[in-house]
Amino acid sequence: MTRASLSSLDLALGPLDGRYRADAAPLLDYLSEAALNRNRIHVEVEWFIHLADNRVVPGTRELLDDEKAQLRGIVENYGQETIEQLATFEAVTVHDVKAVEYTIKEALSSIGADDLSELVHFCCTSEDINNLSYGVGIKGAVEDIWLPRAAALIDQLASMAEELAAVPMLSHTHGQPATPSTMGKELGVFVHRLRRQYERIRDTEFLGKINGATGTYSAHTVTVPEADWPALAREFVEKLGLTFNPVTTQIESHDWQAELFADIARFNRIAHNLATDMWTYISIHYFKQIPVEGATGSSTMPHKVNPIRFENAEANLEISCSLLDTLAATLVTSRMQRDLTDSTSQRNIGVALGHSVLALGNLVKGLKKLAIDTDALDADLESNWEVLAEAIQSVMRAAYLTGVPGMDNPYEKLKDLTRGHRVDRAELQSFVHGLGLPQEDADRLAALSPATYTGLAAKIAAEAVAAWRAVAR
Numbered sequence: 001m002t003r004a005s006l007s008s009l010d011l012a013l014g015p016l017d018g019r020y021r022a023d024a025a026p027l028l029d030y031l032s033e034a035a036l037n038r039n040r041i042h043v044e045v046e047w048f049i050h051l052a053d054n055r056v057v058p059g060t061r062e063l064l065d066d067e068k069a070q071l072r073g074i075v076e077n078y079g080q081e082t083i084e085q086l087a088t089f090e091a092v093t094v095h096d097v098k099a100v101e102y103t104i105k106e107a108l109s110s111i112g113a114d115d116l117s118e119l120v121h122f123c124c125t126s127e128d129i130n131n132l133s134y135g136v137g138i139k140g141a142v143e144d145i146w147l148p149r150a151a152a153l154i155d156q157l158a159s160m161a162e163e164l165a166a167v168p169m170l171s172h173t174h175g176q177p178a179t180p181s182t183m184g185k186e187l188g189v190f191v192h193r194l195r196r197q198y199e200r201i202r203d204t205e206f207l208g209k210i211n212g213a214t215g216t217y218s219a220h221t222v223t224v225p226e227a228d229w230p231a232l233a234r235e236f237v238e239k240l241g242l243t244f245n246p247v248t249t250q251i252e253s254h255d256w257q258a259e260l261f262a263d264i265a266r267f268n269r270i271a272h273n274l275a276t277d278m279w280t281y282i283s284i285h286y287f288k289q290i291p292v293e294g295a296t297g298s299s300t301m302p303h304k305v306n307p308i309r310f311e312n313a314e315a316n317l318e319i320s321c322s323l324l325d326t327l328a329a330t331l332v333t334s335r336m337q338r339d340l341t342d343s344t345s346q347r348n349i350g351v352a353l354g355h356s357v358l359a360l361g362n363l364v365k366g367l368k369k370l371a372i373d374t375d376a377l378d379a380d381l382e383s384n385w386e387v388l389a390e391a392i393q394s395v396m397r398a399a400y401l402t403g404v405p406g407m408d409n410p411y412e413k414l415k416d417l418t419r420g421h422r423v424d425r426a427e428l429q430s431f432v433h434g435l436g437l438p439q440e441d442a443d444r445l446a447a448l449s450p451a452t453y454t455g456l457a458a459k460i461a462a463e464a465v466a467a468w469r470a471v472a473r
Contacts, residue, residue, distance in 0.1 A: 014351070016351060016354040016355070016358070020354075020358050023354075023357060023358045023361055024350075024354035024357060024358060026144075026145045026357075027141055027145055027350050027353060027354050027357065028350075029140075030137045030138070030140045030141035030144070030145065030350070031137050031138070031141050031349055031350030031353065032350060033347070034083055035137055036133055036134070036137060037083070037086050037096070037099075037100060038075060038078045038082075039132075039133035039134075039136045039137050040096075040097060040100045040129050040130070040133045041074055041075055041078065041082075041100055041103065041104065042075045042133070042136065043129050043132045043133050043136070043240070044100055044101065044104055044120060044121060044129060045071045045072060045074065045075060045104060046236070046239070046240065047121075047122070047124070047129075047210065047236060048071070048104070048116075048119055048120050048122075049063060049068055049071065049072075050232070050235075050236045050239070051119055051122055051232075052116065052119060054232065056224060056227050056232065057119065057122070057223075057224055058224070060116060060119060061115070061116070063113075063116065066111075067111055067113050070107070070111045071104070071107060071108075071111075074103070074104070074107055082103065085103055085106075086099045086100065086103055087099075089102045089103060095126075097121075097126040097129050097130065098126075100129070101120055101121045104120050105117045105120055108120070123212060123217075123219045123220045123223060124210065124212070125212055125213045125250055127250050127251045127252070127338070128209070128210040128211070128212065130343075131208055131209060131251060131252035132208045132209075132210065132237065132240060132242065134257075134346055134349075135206045135207065135208040135240070135242045135252075136240055136241070136242070138206060138257065138260070138349060139206040139241060139242070141349075141350070141353055142201065142204065142260070142353075145353075145357060146201075146264070146353055146356065146357060147198070147201065147202060149356075149357050149360040149361060150194070150198055150201070150267060150360060151198065151472055152360070152361075152364050153194065153271065153360050153363050153364050153367075154191055154194050154195060154198060154468055154472070155468075155472065156363075156364050156367045156368065157187050157190055157191045157194070157274075157367065158191050158464075158465045158468050158469065160184070160187050160367065160370075161184045161185075161187040161188040161191055161461045161464060161465050162184065162461070162462070162465045163184065164182065164183040164184035164187065164372060164461075165182060165184030165185065165188070165457075165458040165461035165462055165465075166182055166184065166454075166457075166458040167182050167183045167184060167372060167374065167377065168180050168181075168182055168377065168378075168381060168450070168451040168452070168454050168457075169181055169182060169183045169186070169286060169377045169380070169381070170377070170380040170381050170384055170387070170450065171186075177380075177384040177386070177387055178387060179387055179390055179453065180381060180387060180450050180451070180453050180454050181454060181457045182454050182457040182458055182461060183286070183372060183377070184457070184458065184461035185454075185457035185458065185460050185461040185464075186277075187461070188460060188461035188462075188463075188464035188465060189464070190270065190273075190274045190277075191464045191465060191467075191468050192464045192467065192468075193270045194267060194270055194271065194274075195464075195467060195468045195471060197263060197266050197267040197270060198267065198471070199471060200263045201260065201263045201264060201267065204256065204259070204260050204263070205243040205256055206241075206242050206243060206256060207242060207243050207244070207245040207252055207255075207256045208237040208240065208242035208243070208244065208245060208252060209233070209237065209244070209245045209246075209248045209252045210233045210236060210237060211229075211230075211233055211246075211248060212250075213250055214249060214250050214337050214338075215247070215248040215249050215250060215337075217229045217230065217233075230246065234246070243256075249334065249336075249337040249338060250337050250338040251334055251338055251342065253332070253334070254331035254332060254334075254342060255332055257327070257328075257331050257346075257349075258327070258328040258329075258331050258332045259328075261324040261325075261327050261328040261331075261352070262324070262325075262328050264320075264324055264353070264356060265320070265321045265324040265325055265328070268317045268320050268321050268324070268356055268359070269317070269321060271313065271317055271359065271360065271363060272313070272314055272317040272318065272321075274363065275310040275311075275313045275314045275317070275359075275363060275366075276310075276314065278307070278310050278366065278367070278370070279307050279310045279311065279314075282307050282310075282370070283307075284376070284380075285373050285376040286372070286373060286376055286377055286380075287370040287371065287372060287373060288370070288371045288372075288373045289305040289307065289369055289370060289371075290369045290370070290371055291305050307366065309362040309363065309365050309366030309369070310362075310363070310366050312358075312359070312362045313359040313360075313362040313363045313366070314359075316355040316356070316358045316359035316362070317355070317356065317359045319355045320352050320353070320354075320355035320356040320359065323348055323351060323352035323355070324352045324356075326345070327345055327346075327348065327349065327352060330342070330345045331345060331346070378451065381449075381450040381451045382450065382451075383422070384422070384450055385422070385423050385424055385425055385427075385428050385449075385450060386418040386421075386422060386423050386428075387450055387453070388428060388445075388448055388449075388450065388453060389414040389415075389417070389418045391445060391448060391453055392410070392414055392428075392431075392432060392435075392445055393410040393411050393413070393414045394410075395437065395441050395444075395445055396410030396413075396435065396437070397410055399437055399438065399441060404436070404437065404438065405436070406435065406436045407435075407436075407437075417431055425449070429446050432445045432446050433446065
């Protein structure tokens with residue numbers, strides 16, 4: 001086939017930079033290559049200022065406030081010009097962190113502070129800068145982008161759980177009619193599950209180190225032996241908003257990243273379970289989808305309103321989990337004191353979180369376009385009176401234990417009545433009245449219906465919602 005080449009056009013290979021760019025774009029400010037380089041400049045500049053302010057290296061002069069401001073201005077005004085400058089340096093150095101160092105030294109020269117240029121990247125290995133830059137970037141992405149998207153999903157579920165707390169529905173265990181619940185309680189289960197993972201992710205420790213080529217402060221102590229380097233390192237890492245890791249090889253061990261990615265993947269998987277459950281509730285008409293004006297559900301069947309938001313979420317959550325699982329498995333291993341497998345792996349963190357952010361947004365959009373169909377719920381309940389067999393045999397068991405005659409083998413008696421065929425209200429009530437139960441028990445069971453046999457479901461839903469709102473407050 002003859003075809004025109006698209007390689008010369010400004011196109012995206014991946015969907016996060018193409019079709020779904022608007023959804024994933026906020027992560028560019030934290031986990032793109034440009035953001036990584038901006039964070040590297042931030043770390044290098046702050047380390048330079050930290051050393052200068054503490055007069056760590058004997059003989060260095062005091063750094064002026066204006067010089068500090070101009071150096072920090074590289075980060076504050078970071079844009080296309082600096083990105084191109086870094087690319088120019090890297091084309092020569094073939095080393096991304098060295099390009100950052102040269103960019104800062106050039107800035108020092110432009111402000112007349114050449115005399116301090118060798119304080120840039122002082123006693124650092126590249127990983128000292130990289131691990132802190134990733135720590136700052138991942139922390140920002142999680143706290144500013146991912147957690148708010150996760151909270152929005154739980155908020156939407158909590159609102160629905162509260163609204164539908166007392167709306168009865170037939171449960172389906174193993175896909176078969178089972179003890180009724182309420183729709184609000186079933187949504188409350190997801191509120192509870194997601195809240196627990198949300199809190200784990202919110203409380204993540206983002207670790208960092210700055211202790212040299214093999215984690216020993218060797219260059220530091222031979223150069224300035226009188227300095228308390230571990231204390232200086234701890235203070236610096238904590239000023240960046242990270243938790244200090246005092247024991248490492250050349251690299252910060254990335255265990256915290258593996259922990260975080262496992263927690264986000266677990267949140268994703270619970271959200272995936274939500275997506276498949278909502279898809280199923282739609283398919284059995286417990287929820288109706290509110291049509292979007294002008295939208296097409298099927299190219300050939302005009303009547304269809306497809307649950308595309310939930311299907312899109314499923315796929316993107318699966319892709320996100322695959323990447324997060326790979327990152328978690330890869331990043332905890334480094335041969336001896338250092339290898340570079342983490343370098344390539346970490347460049348995909350933004351992609352992994354991007355697919356999750358996209359999916360969470362689609363779940364919220366999908367949930368907001370649902371309306372409960374109480375007619376379908378009521379019809380299912382009314383067609384399955386046999387689900388009350390559990391209640392009847394439980395009351396019979398209690399009666400047996402108090403000495404009421406004829407209450408033995410209650411499970412078997414209900415099994416003979418209900419298993420494999422439907423029973424209606426009249427048949428079940430006739431059975432109850434013929435059991436010889438105490439009148440109070442018989443009346444209570446006779447008054448029961450599938451729609452009222454929901455136990456404490458509404459209360460459970462309310463408690464799940466309240467627990468989330470206490471966290472989100």
